[in-house]
Amino acid sequence: MTTLADLGVRIGTLPRGSTNSVIDVPGAGLGHATVVYDEPNPPEGRGLARTGVTVVDLGGDPFLEPVPAGVALLNGAGELTSRSQMDEWGVAETPVFLTSTMQVGRVYDSACRLLIEEQPRIGVDDFLIPVVGECDDSWLNDARWMHVTHEHVRDALAAARASVGSGIAPDQGAVGAGTGMSCYQWKGGIGTSSRVLPAGHVVGVVLLCNFGQWDRLTIAGVPVGQLLGRPAHVPPPPAGSCLGVVVTDAPIDHRGCERLATRIGLGLARTGSTAHHGSGEIFMAAATGLRAPRGTASAKAPLTGRELDPYFEAVVDASEEAVVNCLLSAHDVTGVGGKTVPALPREAVAELLDRHYAGPRA
Template sequence: MVLQKGKKNCITDVEGVQVGHKTLYEKVNKEQTICTGVTAILPHSGNLFYEKVRAGCHVINGYGKTSGLVQVEELGFIESPIMLTNTLSIGPVMEGTVTYMLQQNKEIGTSAGTLNVVVGECNDGFLNSMRLQAVRPNHAIEAIENASSSAVQQGAVGAGKGMICFGYKGGIGTASRVVTASNEKYTVGCLVLSNFGDSQDALFANFPKKKNPNSTDGSIMMIIATDAPLYDRQLKRLAKRTAAGLGRVGSHMDNGSGDIAIAFTTANPSIHNVNGHLESITYLRDDDQAMNQLFQAVAEATEEAIINSLKHAETTEGQNGRVIEKAPLT
């Protein structure tokens, strides 16, 4: 059984979730091209620091430079936008996101403690002149401010502008599924930043053979959102199921691959600085029939999000005249 898609078939089908991009593209000179950007995923439209979302993460293969996951792993919360960019831009994107959050919350760093910002990356160095370090803190702020709950723009946009997938143009892709169980409906959305694989692999074996200059190692960031009432351990279990979707399209999660998943729920937020020393939440039982469907939804949405990242990306010229073509997908 294949699950029903959400109305927009994207991560913003989960109510409250917003996505924004800032795309940078400039031919600097004959050799150098800025071909990169930033993507922001906001778990809800409120104050993310004061209404933290429960979250889990899973590193399938750890050849990556993602920041902020140590605290997510330890405490099970996300309290900032989830940011995506290129490998050498983790620093400025974190700085910009911190600046944005400080502007929203005057108490951070004084009476309300510090802030944990989550930033993920993939290497776009074949098309993008990464050494120019073109992404600046203000670009992260612009991506956040551009965020909306509309259908997500996909392909060679935002953090996906310079990414390559299966030897063709990759980037941002998204999809969603609806789970109906126990007389309740829950939505699962996935957004990926795809940058891995050769066209010889699995689902794309019938493509014209085209070597990915990034090699099969590559990387992918996979962000899962849901409105199902879960807590951090269960969300980590959802994050693990992205590997099933990744395997369906032919990834081997090779030695130099950064395959990283983050899952959060808009249900059961944790309110900062609540009086009292006890907290209680309602969550799905692990053996409830909905859990298996949620796992299936993650696998299906991840697989389709990767395919959509290829379908929506356009042929792109990068540094030194390098051209990566659009995948022959309709």
């Protein structure tokens, strides 16, 4: 796995966390279940799978102690379940599950089953609406078949829980929900990055990257896409989507989380995104610093106004870097119809950055 830090490039002035990932946020986790198989006769088998599930764990038990959360919509051709609940109540009550478009129902159902097994008060004290987001991986994945199973969701959730506090950087690129995704018409998938604030809080970002046009790709201000030139492979359509999740341990309320989530779009724009008509750029943020027992309010005062400025900066910088980490970490994937989406050529990118990048070094 290669990241932007490995190339000696630094985005912004805030320091990265120790793993430069969302797991640097105390209590947060990130785990994947990757689903890859080939069965050439779908009527008798399961078709071709290049898909999966990724889980962002918010730590603790968000059903008993909901986490202040908010959603921002840049372009709405996509889905994030529980969005209306977050709009109304201002909290998230489950981990965040990411997958491909046609698998949302399966993941939602499995999330309910798994969380009910863990928490006997679900369905007794109140109902549960899992947070499930998606992007379309049908360029590489045979989306007419239901590939994701209950076991895949279980494994991704278990992996996310196991990553909490591990200090081990999670996998990125063509893993989990990102297995079949493309970014800037190269291989995309999952990207993550983190920033440490002067107050000691941490902001982590996770992106499911499935968007962009090759000639707009920009890395740390360098027009890498144009300098590389048109890809030799047959590229996926230049639209797609991006699901983004911000997690922080800062004391930020629902409205502040909405504002944090909005800033993911600025990070994407720095890399060249214009949020095409067919894209689903849907972002959420969750802040564990104000979580409190169900039905009660935190005694802490939320950060407001200009106090949020460094957190906005952290989200923008970490989002920009998460896109690049996704691209640099991905590997070539061949999928449905024999189509191949290669990884961004890392050595060529490193040479271009050495030659053209004039900013601070990592």
